[in-house]
Amino acid sequence: MQSEFGNPRVNGARFNPLLFAGLLSRPLPARPVNFALEKICTRLARNHPQVLERLEPIFGQVFIISPQEFDRVFQVRFHGDGIDAIYTKTPCEEADVMICGPLMSLIDMLDGKQDGDALFFNRLITVEGNTESLLTLRNALDSDDIDLMAEITATFGPLKKISRRVLEKGRSAYHTAEQDMEVVNTALLNPLLKRVASLEQENLALKSRLKGAEKNLERLQRRLSSLDKKTRGLKS
Amino acid sequence: MDAMADAKLSIGPLLFNWDDDKRRDFYFRIADEAPVDTVFLGEVICTRRGSGENYLADVIERLERGGKKVIISSLALVMDDKDMKKVENCVSMAPDYMVEANDLSAVQLLGGAPHAIGPFINVYNEATLRFFEKEGAKRISLNHELSSRKIRAIAAVATAELEVQVFGRLPLAISARCYHARVHNLGKTGCQYVCNQDPDGLTVDTLDSDPFLVINGLQTMSYSYCNLVNELEDMAQMGIKHFRLSPHDVDMVLVSQFFRDHLDGKIEADMATEALEDEVPGAEFSNGFYHGEAGMSWIEV
Amino acid sequence: MSDYELVCPAGTPAALRVATEAGADAVYVGLRDETNARNFPGLNFSVKELQQGIEYAHERGTKVFLAVNTYARAGNNKVWVEAIDNAARLGVDALILADIGLLDYAANKHPDLRLHLSVQASASNPASINFYARKFGVKRVVLPRVLTVSEIKAINAQIDVESEVFAFGGMCPMAEGRCSLSSYLTGQSPNMNGVCSPASHVSYEQRGPILSTKLAGLTINNFEEHENAGYPTLCKGRFCANEKTGYLFEEPTSLNIAKILPELIAAGVTAFKIEGRQRSKAYIGQIVSSFREAVNQIESAGT
Numbered sequence: 001m002q003s004e005f006g007n008p009r010v011n012g013a014r015f016n017p018l019l020f021a022g023l024l025s026r027p028l029p030a031r032p033v034n035f036a037l038e039k040i041c042t043r044l045a046r047n048h049p050q051v052l053e054r055l056e057p058i059f060g061q062v063f064i065i066s067p068q069e070f071d072r073v074f075q076v077r078f079h080g081d082g083i084d085a086i087y088t089k090t091p092c093e094e095a096d097v098m099i100c101g102p103l104m105s106l107i108d109m110l111d112g113k114q115d116g117d118a119l120f121f122n123r124l125i126t127v128e129g130n131t132e133s134l135l136t137l138r139n140a141l142d143s144d145d146i147d148l149m150a151e152i153t154a155t156f157g158p159l160k161k162i163s164r165r166v167l168e169k170g171r172s173a174y175h176t177a178e179q180d181m182e183v184v185n186t187a188l189l190n191p192l193l194k195r196v197a198s199l200e201q202e203n204l205a206l207k208s209r210l211k212g213a214e215k216n217l218e219r220l221q222r223r224l225s226s227l228d229k230k231t232r233g234l235k236s
Numbered sequence: 237m238d239a240m241a242d243a244k245l246s247i248g249p250l251l252f253n254w255d256d257d258k259r260r261d262f263y264f265r266i267a268d269e270a271p272v273d274t275v276f277l278g279e280v281i282c283t284r285r286g287s288g289e290n291y292l293a294d295v296i297e298r299l300e301r302g303g304k305k306v307i308i309s310s311l312a313l314v315m316d317d318k319d320m321k322k323v324e325n326c327v328s329m330a331p332d333y334m335v336e337a338n339d340l341s342a343v344q345l346l347g348g349a350p351h352a353i354g355p356f357i358n359v360y361n362e363a364t365l366r367f368f369e370k371e372g373a374k375r376i377s378l379n380h381e382l383s384s385r386k387i388r389a390i391a392a393v394a395t396a397e398l399e400v401q402v403f404g405r406l407p408l409a410i411s412a413r414c415y416h417a418r419v420h421n422l423g424k425t426g427c428q429y430v431c432n433q434d435p436d437g438l439t440v441d442t443l444d445s446d447p448f449l450v451i452n453g454l455q456t457m458s459y460s461y462c463n464l465v466n467e468l469e470d471m472a473q474m475g476i477k478h479f480r481l482s483p484h485d486v487d488m489v490l491v492s493q494f495f496r497d498h499l500d501g502k503i504e505a506d507m508a509t510e511a512l513e514d515e516v517p518g519a520e521f522s523n524g525f526y527h528g529e530a531g532m533s534w535i536e537v
Numbered sequence: 538m539s540d541y542e543l544v545c546p547a548g549t550p551a552a553l554r555v556a557t558e559a560g561a562d563a564v565y566v567g568l569r570d571e572t573n574a575r576n577f578p579g580l581n582f583s584v585k586e587l588q589q590g591i592e593y594a595h596e597r598g599t600k601v602f603l604a605v606n607t608y609a610r611a612g613n614n615k616v617w618v619e620a621i622d623n624a625a626r627l628g629v630d631a632l633i634l635a636d637i638g639l640l641d642y643a644a645n646k647h648p649d650l651r652l653h654l655s656v657q658a659s660a661s662n663p664a665s666i667n668f669y670a671r672k673f674g675v676k677r678v679v680l681p682r683v684l685t686v687s688e689i690k691a692i693n694a695q696i697d698v699e700s701e702v703f704a705f706g707g708m709c710p711m712a713e714g715r716c717s718l719s720s721y722l723t724g725q726s727p728n729m730n731g732v733c734s735p736a737s738h739v740s741y742e743q744r745g746p747i748l749s750t751k752l753a754g755l756t757i758n759n760f761e762e763h764e765n766a767g768y769p770t771l772c773k774g775r776f777c778a779n780e781k782t783g784y785l786f787e788e789p790t791s792l793n794i795a796k797i798l799p800e801l802i803a804a805g806v807t808a809f810k811i812e813g814r815q816r817s818k819a820y821i822g823q824i825v826s827s828f829r830e831a832v833n834q835i836e837s838a839g840t
Contacts, residue, residue: 050550117816117817121765121768122766123765131740132736136578136579138817139580139815142548142551142817143551143552143579143580145551145554211445212444215446222517223517229514313659313712313715314661314665316688317691320662320664323664340664340665340668340669341668343668344667344668358608358637360610360638361610361611363609363641365638366638367637367641379717381717381728382611387611388612389613390611406717408717409711409715409717409718410712411710412661412681412683413683419778419779419785420779438778439778440778441777442774442777443775443776443777444755444756445777446755448722449776451785456711524724528724529724530720530721530722531717
């Protein structure tokens with residue numbers, strides 16, 4: 001759970017690699033993606049029943065996985081008979097968990113190549129919603145040897161060699177681009193961002209001090225009124 | 237109501253580092269005026285604190301004159317030879333006084349002699365209770381984490397007399413590190429006894445200025461004061477014999493009087509709580525653990 | 538098989554396989570319920586998975602320890618007793634216990650089952666350790682994380698059982714097994730429920746550029762944008778006392794004794810334990826191989 005052993009931090013997660021993002025942000029066609037998703041889910045549920053068993057506490061909950069390069073999100077739900085996943089522009093508004101981040105980080109996290117905690121605590125991915133549900137998902141996925149890349153490519157049948165190569169290429173292009181972007185960020189953006197952050201931090205610290213002073217005052221008043229009551233009691 | 241009237245009050249070991257004069261005065265008043273049956277003496281938290289040579293004999297004599305039973309509490313966290321020496325000294329009083337073991341090292345040294353098991357030894361269930369009874373425990377203090385349901389299950393099979401803390405900050409954790417020294421940028425061995433500056437512990441706030449814990453040397457306690465006055469009747473019915481009041485820098489004679497009055501049916505629980513609120517100004521009360529909830533919460537009964 | 542045992546965490550069957558392959562002498566696991574101190578959702582083993590895990594590990598010469606290191610529930614200790622009976626039936630190499638009631642049960646019911654004393658029993662001195670050895674035949678004690686090398690040496694000189702120390706992972710500043718900070722805020726504790734600062738009570742709140750981590754609604758830490766964040770484990774938060782703000786109880790650093798392995802061996806330590814059954818298999822593989830290498834180096838240096 002602790003973050004301290006994470007991977008080396010990569011700066012500027014929100015300024016993700018333009019190069020790769022540009023490549024991917026061309027909208028993926030929803031219909032073939034959904035067709036493939038259905039197949040992948042069937043495969044996953046069939047090949048990893050123990051994982052599904054571990055997911056029982058979160059059956060029915062809605063997970064939204066949002067790769068920041070895409071204009072749509074993946075909406076996933078686990079249940080007794082398997083996994084439902086759709087690629088959609090209009091996800092359920094009451095998701096239990098929402099995970100955002102660069103596509104490849106999300107894939108790395110889901111198939112256990114990278115420590116999900118480290119990704120989150122290094123601010124590469126952001127998470128909203130039920131922390132326990134996310135932990136359940138993370139632990140369950142990690143409990144078996146799931147090769148998400150293999151599952152995805154297997155789904156494409158005769159095209160699998162090509163699709164695998166494309167994905168792998170994507171992964172390495174992403175990691176290279178990420179490093180390049182880090183250099184840019186460090187040189188140009190970080191000083192500015194730090195200044196902004198420190199101002200906001202200052203503001204926040206002042207606010208919190210004010211709140212603290214208010215609370216102390218309240219406590220003091222409570223104490224005074226109770227002492228007052230006591231003195232009156234003694235007098236009478 | 238008989239179980240209520242039969243129940244006894246005790247003053248737990250003083251967990252804070254008061255100076256000798258303050259301690260002496262405190263115990264003299266307890267001896268003379270407090271309606272309690274048992275008083276626990278002895279340093280439970282830190283070996284470096286004084287061991288009471290200057291006042292202990294006087295205090296014991298006065299307490300006994302006041303009709304109080306004296307139990308000697310042993311150190312909770314025993315790590316090195318100095319700590320062990322302290323436990324040995326404590327156990328050496330066993331022929332004359334009952335000793336409350338707060339670490340297994342004391343149980344080992346007691347070698348089966350009749351003794352008490354303190355709240356720092358984990359008794360969470362019936363099997364553990366039975367084991368200690370077999371080893372000679374006559375009086376067992378239950379862990380503050382236990383809910384009423386669990387206390388009831390343990391009480392149902394106990395032959396030793398059971399005790400539950402009903403007043404005062406809860407001893408949530410103990411560490412090899414001294415947090416008082418740490419907060420004052422001092423080392424544990426050069427601590428300058430800074431823990432004596434805070435007679436009820438040093439408040440710990442969150443970054444949003446919410447007070448929630450207090451530091452007491454090696455110990456971390458709850459910011460809120462445990463108050464189980466509403467639950468006394470319930471526990472008395474289960475067969476809990478002793479109710480422990482953990483000493484604070486307030487009028488503990490009055491505090492014990494409120495609890496006694498309620499046990500004796502002289503005042504209602506609400507009135508007792510109101511009186512406690514006046515006596516411990518600004519204190520937040522909690523009873524969550526007893527109700528199986530977060531310990532810091534207050535459950536209206 | 539080396540002279541010193543490397544004891545590695547396995548929160549899941551996949552992690553067990555990874556740890557075994559990476560060179561663990563022993564793996565320790567827990568069942569999927571409140572009988573162990575890492576009772577996290579989605580983690581741990583079913584009885585069947587435990588059986589398969591034992592087979593897998595034993596085929597490769599790796600031992601399996603089962604941690605049943607929470608305190609049995611008053612009024613209903615059924616799952617704890619079943620866990621112990623299952624451990625005996627399936628042939629685990631050791632059972633790691635903390636609760637005296639359970640130690641008593643295991644020692645009487647399964648006299649041949651090897652017992653280790655969990656760190657959750659908070660046995661921090663020779664008298665206590667010898668008590669457990671005499672009363673329950675405990676063969677090994679897992680020592681508290683906060684002990685110094687010289688304290689460990691002094692203890693080992695006065696006990697007749699093996700000692701195991703934490704080599705890497707999360708650091709507990711409080712005496713283990715004597716801490717109810719978590720249940721004070723959340724109602725759930727390591728001793729009773731096998732969880733500390735449970736995820737069910739954790740929330741993350743973005744306040745401008747600040748990520749605020751919370752437990753039961755209380756702020757445990759605030760992280761600036763350029764800071765690595767951390768899980769809001771209560772004792773590892775930033776708080777204020779005496780007009781000072783900071784890590785009051787514990788810096789967010791981890792324990793790593795790789796550098797002092799030789800000193801610990803000289804202090805009489807038998808086994809080195811890596812913390813982290815809740816960690817991913819990617820992490821486990823990495824840490825276990827590095828420690829395997831470190832231990833091998835010391836052994837080949839002939840210490």
